[in-house]
Amino acid sequence: MANDDWSTLPLDLLGDIAMKMDTIDDYIYFSAVCRSWNRASSLIKEQWKPIRMPWLLLAENTSNNPHCVRKIFNPSNNKCYKLNLPETLGARCWGSDYGWLAMVDRKLNVRLFNPITKAEIHFPSAGTIPGLPPFNKKKDGNKEGYINWVLRAFFLRLIVLKLSETEFVIVVIHGNFDQLVFAKQGDQSWTSIFVKQEICVRMFDVVAMDGYIFALYNDASLVYWNIEDFRGHELVKPIDYSIRNFEMFKDFRSGIGAVYLVQSGSDLLMVFRFREEVSDSDGNYHPDVYETFGFSVYRLDPKDRKWEEVKDHATLFVGGNSTMSVSAKCLQPSCIYFTDDEMDLSSLVKEFGGHDMGVYDMKSEKKRRFYEGDDIRSAYCPPTWFIPQL
Known part of the structure; x- marks a missing residue:
């Protein structure tokens, strides 16, 4: 091309080039070149499939941040992206495989939010969740402290389930005894899920x-539901x-550790x-100064219903807010990326909270x-x- 005007390339050729983009960030850079490149990228958007690569939504910057800029870290290229995300201001967020962040904000609104497209799906208010104690001014002091407690301590995890391309469910693990509730988009309230009633049995x-x-x-037990059961309100x-072996639980102490379930291809990993x-430096121990020193990974053998230890597996990403597995050439296999999820400990001392990553x-x-x-x-x-x- 004599004038090197890349914007005049035919749309079908630009579409072929866009289809060769491997990652979301490359695709976004491509679409931002000019109008014709943006048009071409939009035409192939439904067919384009990027490499599944987790990004890390970093903690909110609460000082001198008038535009609500939040950093997102990509471990595959060690780059940080800055996005204006006022929607996440003051909210607690949990990640998912589907591009959504499950969020509970300071008004106890619950929604799915896509930080890239800014799309939202709304769910019933967290204030309607069975088991959530209502605000009591005499007991709780001020509303701000109550909200902090709800976000930090009441919600253990939000899990996003996909019923179809356009239907999603949020399952909430909450409360002192790790209760489960769920809601679908469009529901007016949350539905409780049957859980164990033993007072010492906790959900991992x-x-x-x-x-x-x-x-x-x-207690080493594993239970399951059919996701189709979550279409109702009962x-x-x-x-x-009925797992047959649970010896690995005997020596595990969950007081300063964690156990995660992760889907890895067709395998269920623990x-x-x-x-x-x-x-x-003085040899003194502090309960709020801790570090991860190791992991063990087990694969469920569905035939014998036993856990078997494995050393070779895809790259795993774990943390209290989300867990996932990917098989990407740009990441080293049999490695585990971990974030700090000791909420009770990390909130005690500002200097140490969040450090175990x-x-x-x-x-x-x-x-x-890695960061x-x-x-x-x-x-x-x-x-x-x-x-x-x-």
């Missing part, structure tokens, strides 16, 4: 996989999966995270930091993984 995690939702308890009783308290190599049993910024601390919304979608 919940994950959706192949049309089912699995829940793991600290109490749904789970089916006991990930043990081990933390320890660390001493300062890095990547652990299962084969070398070594860890390193060196200081925007990792939050009393109610720690960094969370999500897979971006347009």
Whole structure:
């Protein structure tokens, strides 16, 4: 081309070029070149499939940030992107595989929010969730403190389920005994899910996989529901999966550790995270100074209904706000990226909260930091993984 006017390239040729973009950020850069490139990218948007790559929504910057700029970190290229996200101001966020952040804001509104497209789906108010104590001025003091408690302590996790391309469900793990409730878009209230009534039995995690939702308890039991059961508004009783071996639970202490469920391809994985308290330069230990020192990963054998330890697996991303698995060439396999999810501990001391974040190599049993910024601390919304979608 004599004048090198790339904007005059035919739309079908530009579309072929856009289809070769591997990542969301490359696609966005391509669409922002000029009007004709943007037009071409929009025409192939439905057919274009990017590499599944988790991004990390970093903690909110609450000082000198009038435009509500929030950083998002991409571990595949070690780049940070800055987005104006006033919608997330003061909210607690949980990531998902579908591009959505599940959010509860300071007015207790619940919604799905896409930080890239700014699309939203609204759900019933968190104030209608069964088991949430109402604000009591005499007991709670001020409303601000009550909201902080709800965001930090009452909500343990929000999980996004996909019923169809346009239908989504939010499942909420909440309360002192890890109760479950769910709601579909368009519902006016939340529906309770049948859970164990034993007072000492706590729920570790919940994950959706192949049309089912699995829940793991600290008594080593695994139960599941059919996701289709969540189309109704009735109490749904789970089916006991009857795991036969649970020796790995005997030596695990969940007081300063975590257990996650992760779907990895056709496998259901259980990930043990081990933390320890660390001493300062004087040899003193503090309960709010801790670090992760290792992981163990188990795969569920559906035939024998047993957990078997594995060392080789896809790259895993874990944290209290989201868990996921990807098989990308740009990431090292058998590694676990982890974020700090000790909400009770991280909120005690500002200097230490959020610090326990890095990547652990299962084969070398070594860890390193993957992000060196200081925007990792939050009393109610720690960094969370999500897979971006347009």
